[in-house]
Amino acid sequence: MADVISQVLEYLSKKGYNRTEAMLRMESANQDVDGRPIQTRVEEGGGVKYGKAFDLFRNWIEENLEIYKPDLRRLLWPVFVYSYLDLVSQWYPKESRNFFNNYKEIFENEHEHDLRALQAMALPEHVDSNEVAKIYYSQRYRVTLSQTAFYNLIGFLESKEKEGGAVLVSLIQKQLNVCTVERTADEQFSLAKLIERAKRPDDFPAEDEGIPGHNPGSANITQGAGTTVLTRLKLGQMTLDQESRQDILGELQNEDKANPPAPGQSTLVEAFEQRIKREESEEVPGRTELPPRPPPIARDIAMEVQKVKENRDRFQIPGRTGGVGPGVTVTMFTFHNTNDSVTCLDFSGDYILVAAGFDFHYIRVWSLDGSALPGPPQLDGQQSRPTASHRLIGHSGPVYNVSFAPATASTDKQGITNCRYLLSCSADKTVRLWSLESWSCVVIYKGHDGPVWDVTWGPHGHYFLTGSFDRTARLWSTDRVDYLRLFVGHDRDVDHVCFHPNSAYVFTGSCDKMVRMWLVTNGYPVRMFTGHAGNITALACSPDGKTLASADDLGTIILWDLAPGKLLKRMRGHGKGGIWSLTWSVESTVLVSGGADGTVRVWDVQLPNDASGQGKVIGEGGAGQKMEPSVSNVSGAGGKKKAKEVIVTSDQISAFPTKKSPVYKVLFTQQNLVLAGGAFLP
Numbered sequence: 001m002a003d004v005i006s007q008v009l010e011y012l013s014k015k016g017y018n019r020t021e022a023m024l025r026m027e028s029a030n031q032d033v034d035g036r037p038i039q040t041r042v043e044e045g046g047g048v049k050y051g052k053a054f055d056l057f058r059n060w061i062e063e064n065l066e067i068y069k070p071d072l073r074r075l076l077w078p079v080f081v082y083s084y085l086d087l088v089s090q091w092y093p094k095e096s097r098n099f100f101n102n103y104k105e106i107f108e109n110e111h112e113h114d115l116r117a118l119q120a121m122a123l124p125e126h127v128d129s130n131e132v133a134k135i136y137y138s139q140r141y142r143v144t145l146s147q148t149a150f151y152n153l154i155g156f157l158e159s160k161e162k163e164g165g166a167v168l169v170s171l172i173q174k175q176l177n178v179c180t181v182e183r184t185a186d187e188q189f190s191l192a193k194l195i196e197r198a199k200r201p202d203d204f205p206a207e208d209e210g211i212p213g214h215n216p217g218s219a220n221i222t223q224g225a226g227t228t229v230l231t232r233l234k235l236g237q238m239t240l241d242q243e244s245r246q247d248i249l250g251e252l253q254n255e256d257k258a259n260p261p262a263p264g265q266s267t268l269v270e271a272f273e274q275r276i277k278r279e280e281s282e283e284v285p286g287r288t289e290l291p292p293r294p295p296p297i298a299r300d301i302a303m304e305v306q307k308v309k310e311n312r313d314r315f316q317i318p319g320r321t322g323g324v325g326p327g328v329t330v331t332m333f334t335f336h337n338t339n340d341s342v343t344c345l346d347f348s349g350d351y352i353l354v355a356a357g358f359d360f361h362y363i364r365v366w367s368l369d370g371s372a373l374p375g376p377p378q379l380d381g382q383q384s385r386p387t388a389s390h391r392l393i394g395h396s397g398p399v400y401n402v403s404f405a406p407a408t409a410s411t412d413k414q415g416i417t418n419c420r421y422l423l424s425c426s427a428d429k430t431v432r433l434w435s436l437e438s439w440s441c442v443v444i445y446k447g448h449d450g451p452v453w454d455v456t457w458g459p460h461g462h463y464f465l466t467g468s469f470d471r472t473a474r475l476w477s478t479d480r481v482d483y484l485r486l487f488v489g490h491d492r493d494v495d496h497v498c499f500h501p502n503s504a505y506v507f508t509g510s511c512d513k514m515v516r517m518w519l520v521t522n523g524y525p526v527r528m529f530t531g532h533a534g535n536i537t538a539l540a541c542s543p544d545g546k547t548l549a550s551a552d553d554l555g556t557i558i559l560w561d562l563a564p565g566k567l568l569k570r571m572r573g574h575g576k577g578g579i580w581s582l583t584w585s586v587e588s589t590v591l592v593s594g595g596a597d598g599t600v601r602v603w604d605v606q607l608p609n610d611a612s613g614q615g616k617v618i619g620e621g622g623a624g625q626k627m628e629p630s631v632s633n634v635s636g637a638g639g640k641k642k643a644k645e646v647i648v649t650s651d652q653i654s655a656f657p658t659k660k661s662p663v664y665k666v667l668f669t670q671q672n673l674v675l676a677g678g679a680f681l682p
Contacts, residue, residue: 085133141177245276397426510536539582551578
C-alpha cells in the first residue's frame with residue numbers, strides 16, 4: 001500500500017497537480033504500512049490503548065531525574081483514575097477490570113478509600129451512580145508542578161504522541177488542572193526542597209492537591225466535594241458554674257492566706273481569675289452540647305484547687321527561644337523480668353501508682369516510689385498487711401489497655417483527690433472497673449462484639465470511651481452497665497480512642513488509616529482526617545483543644561488543626577514498629593512521644609515543618625541507638641550491615657534513647673515533667 005501511494009504522489013508531482021499532491025500527503029501521513037489510519041486520539045484508541053499509555057508514562061517517570069520524580073509521580077493517580085473511568089464509561093468491561101487490577105497496588109497506601117469505592121464498577125451506569133466517580137468527573141483534579149518539571153512533561157508527550165502521548169494529552173486537557181510554579185516564587189519548589197523530597201522514602205500529596213473537598217488531609221465529610229463548609233466546632237474549655245467557681249475561689253483565698261506567694265509570684269486567686277478570663281474569651285459549648293455531669297462534690301472542688309496550684313507552680317515551656325528548644329526532663333520507669341508479657345502501662349494522675357496489663361490475663365499495680373501499698377480491708381474491718389504490689393485478676397484474655405481515673409496530687413492526709421478507680425479492657429470483649437481501695441472488680445461492662453483494644457477516661461471522670469475489633473467506639477458512664485453512644489464509621493478495627501479536653505468531642509483511630517472526630521451528644525461525625533500511610537497507633541489532643549496529634553506504625557506523627565480540619569505538619573524521627581504513646585505539655589507547645597524503637601522524643605509543635613531545611617538522616621539500627629548531630633548515616637547494631645535510614649525532621653528538639661526498652665507510655669504531669677514507662681527486653 002505504501003508503494004502505491006508513493007507512485008501516485010510521484011505521478012501527481014510530475015503532472016504539476018500540487019494541491020492534490022499536498023492533500024494526499026497529509027491524508028497518508030496518518031496511515032500505517034497497510035493503509036489503515038493510525039489511532040492517535042483517545043476516542044480511537046480502544047481499551048488496550050489506556051494500559052499502553054499508562055505503562056509508557058510510568059516508565060518515563062521512573063527513568064526521569066530523581067529531583068523531578070516526586071512531583072511527576074503525583075500525576076499517576078489522576079491518570080489512573082480517569083483512564084479507568086473512561087474505560088468503564090466507554091463499555092470496555094474486560095479491559096477496565098484488567099487495567100484496575102494491574103495498577104491498583106501502586107496507590108493502595110494513599111488512596112485505599114477511593115480504590116475500594118471504584119473497584120466494583122463495570123458498566124457505564126455505574127459511573128453515573130457511583131458517588132466517588134461523580135466527584136472525579138464533575139471537577140478537575142488539581143496538581144502543582146514546577147515549571148521545569150512541566151516543560152519536561154510537555155516535551156515527553158509531544159515526542160511520544162503516536163505511542164500513547166495523545167491519550168495522555170487528552171486526559172490531562174479534559175480532567176486535570178495543572179498549575180505551574182516558578183522555583184523562585186515558591187519555596188516548596190526550590191532546588192533544595194526538590195532534592196530533599198527526592199531523598200524521602202515516602203511521599204505524600206500536597207494540601208492543595210486533588211479534588212477540592214476530597215483530597216488527603218481534608219476533613220469535609222458533611223458536605224459534597226467542592227465546598228469548604230465544615231461543621232463549626234466549639235473547642236473552648238467548659239466554664240465552671242457560678243456555685244463551683246465561688247467554692248473554688250473561697251478555697252484559694254484560704255490557701256493564699258495560709259501560704260502567701262513568693263516575691264514576684266502571682267496569688268492563686270489571680271492565677272484562677274486569669275484562667276477564667278482566658279476560657280471566657282473562647283467559644284465554648286453550651287451545657288446542652290455536653291454530656292450531663294453529676295453535681296460537683298467536695299472532691300471535685302479540691303481537684304480544681306490543686307490544678308490551679310500545679311498550673312501556677314509548673315515549669316513553664318513557652319516554646320523555642322532564640323532557635324533553642326526548651327529543656328524537658330524525662331523520668332523513665334523500666335520493668336524487668338517481664339518475659340515480653342507487658343501489653344500496656346498507665347500512670348495515675350496523682351503520680352503515686354503505675355499499672356501494667358499482661359498477656360497472662362491480669363493487671364499488676366505498683367507505687368512509683370517503691371513503697372508498699374495498703375491491702376484490702378478484711379471482713380472484720382481491719383486492714384490487710386501492705387504489699388509491694390497488687391494483682392487484679394478477673395479477665396479471661398490478654399489485657400490490652402488500662403486507664404486510671406482522673407486524679408490530682410493530694411496535700412491532706414485523707415488523700416481526697418488521690419486516684420480511686422482503674423479501667424481495663426481485654427480480649428474477652430469486656431471492660432472492667434476496679435476499686436483501688438478494695439483492690440477488686442466493681443463492675444463488668446459488656447457490649448462489644450470482639451476484643452476491646454483501647455479504653456480511656458473522660459477529662460472529668462464519670463464517662464469513658466472504648467474502641468474494639470467490631471469496628472465501633474462506644475461511650476459509657478460508670479453508673480450504667482449499657483453503653484450510651486455508638487460511634488460507627490470506620491472500615492476496620494477501632495484501635496485507639498481519646499477525648500477532647502472539653503468532653504464535647506471524641507476521637508477514634510483505626511487500622512483503616514483514618515482518624516475521625518465525633519460529637520458526643522448525638523454520635524455524629526464532624527471531621528475525618530486522612531493522610532497516614534500506616535495504621536494509627538496513638539492519639540492525643542492538646543490541652544488548649546485546638547490541635548490533634550496522631551501517630552502510625554511507620555514512625556510518623558501528624559498534627560491536625562481541628563477548626564479548619566487541615567493537616568499542619570508531619571514529624572519524623574522514630575523507627576518503624578509503632579509510636580505507642582503521645583502526650584502534650586500544659587501550654588500545648590511541646591509534644592512527647594514514645595514507641596517501639598526504644599526512644600522518647602521531644603517535638604516542637606510551633607516550629608514550621610522543615611523550617612531550617614532538610615531533616616538529618618540517622619540509622620534505624622535498633623532500640624537505644626545513640627544519635628549524634630553530625631552523623632548522617634549510622635550502621636546497624638553491632639556494626640554488621642547498614643541499617644535502614646530514618647529521616648529526622650527539624651522540629652525534633654531532643655531524643656532520649658533507652659538501652660533495650662520499648663516505651664509503652666509517656667505522660668506530661670501538670671507541672672510539665674515527663675514520666676515514661678517501658679519493659680526491658682534482653
